[in-house]
Amino acid sequence: xxxxxxxxxxxxxxxxxxxxxxxxxxxxxxxxxxxxxxxxxxxxxxxxxxxxxxxxxxxxxxxxxxxxxxxxxxxxxxxxxxxxxxxxxxxxxxxxxxxxxxxxxxxxxxxxxxxxxxxxxxxxxxxxxxxxxxxxxxxxxxxxxxxxxxxxxxxxxxxxxxxxxxxxxxxxxxxxxxxxxxxxxxxxxxxxxxxxxxxxxxxxxxxxxxxx
Numbered sequence: 001x002x003x004x005x006x007x008x009x010x011x012x013x014x015x016x017x018x019x020x021x022x023x024x025x026x027x028x029x030x031x032x033x034x035x036x037x038x039x040x041x042x043x044x045x046x047x048x049x050x051x052x053x054x055x056x057x058x059x060x061x062x063x064x065x066x067x068x069x070x071x072x073x074x075x076x077x078x079x080x081x082x083x084x085x086x087x088x089x090x091x092x093x094x095x096x097x098x099x100x101x102x103x104x105x106x107x108x109x110x111x112x113x114x115x116x117x118x119x120x121x122x123x124x125x126x127x128x129x130x131x132x133x134x135x136x137x138x139x140x141x142x143x144x145x146x147x148x149x150x151x152x153x154x155x156x157x158x159x160x161x162x163x164x165x166x167x168x169x170x171x172x173x174x175x176x177x178x179x180x181x182x183x184x185x186x187x188x189x190x191x192x193x194x195x196x197x198x199x200x201x202x203x204x205x206x207x208x209x210x211x212x
Contacts, residue, residue, distance in 0.1 A: 052150045054084040054188070070167070076160040085152025087186045092117045092145035093198035107131060112143055151201055152186035152193075154209065182209040 063075045094111035112118055113129035121140040122129045130137055158180035165173045185205040186193050195201045 051086075051148065052084045054082060054086060054150065054152075057081045057083070067163075070165050072164050074160075074162040074164075076158075076162075078156075078158045078160065080154070080156040082152075082154040082156075082184075082188070084150040085154060085184070085186050085188045086148050086150050087152050087193035087195070088146050089149045089151075089195070089201070090144045090146050090198045092143070096197065096199045109133065115143060117142065117145065152184065152188065154182065154184035154186075154188065156180065156182045182212040183207060184209045187211070 057080070059079045061077045065073050065075075067073055092115050095114040097106045097111070109131035113122075113131055118129055118140050125138060127138065133139060158178055161177045163175045167173070183206060185202060185207075186195070187210045190210055195205055197204075
């Protein structure tokens with residue numbers, strides 16, 4: 001697994017432990033962060049040009065009404081829209097597999113043979129990619145090439161209803177009810193943020209959050 005993190009500035013880098021044919025197509029440059037050019041074998045889908053900070057837009061509205069002497073109702077709306085949520089992504093993922101009939105499946109070997117790096121690697125070797133290789137059959141040293149992307153987003157909406165009543169002798173009663181909904185395409189606080197399918201990471205994954 002190749003994981004690229006932006007932790008220091010450099011203009012070039014060598015990875016002597018990697019195969020020479022792979023190093024020859026791996027270029028590193030510096031903008032505001034490290035970016036890896038994988039276009040030589042097409043494994044650059046979704047790779048970011050820069051690392052961006054996540055941020056949230058928050059908004060609210062409130063309505064307060066006196067119902068009767070000592071009784072007050074408060075209605076609050078609270079909303080949050082979080083953008084640029086960071087998550088890991090395999091930029092050398094297999095091609096999409098769309099089922100057209102019940103029971104269709106694809107083996108791990110078949111999926112691996114559609115990875116851009118695997119296609120490029122076997123082309124360089126001049127041998128076919130075997131979906132069910134026998135022991136000793138050549139295989140690329142890497143399958144997952146993982147980086148961090150910032151394509152996650154989240155929407156939180158809540159409606160708060162409060163009813164309070166002030167009694168004599170400084171005694172107060174408060175009753176509250178909150179309805180809320182959280183929708184996202186990646187959970188920012190989850191232990192695993194990998195998408196179900198690296199080819200479909202936007203509205204296809206948008207739905208109730210884990211903590212909804």
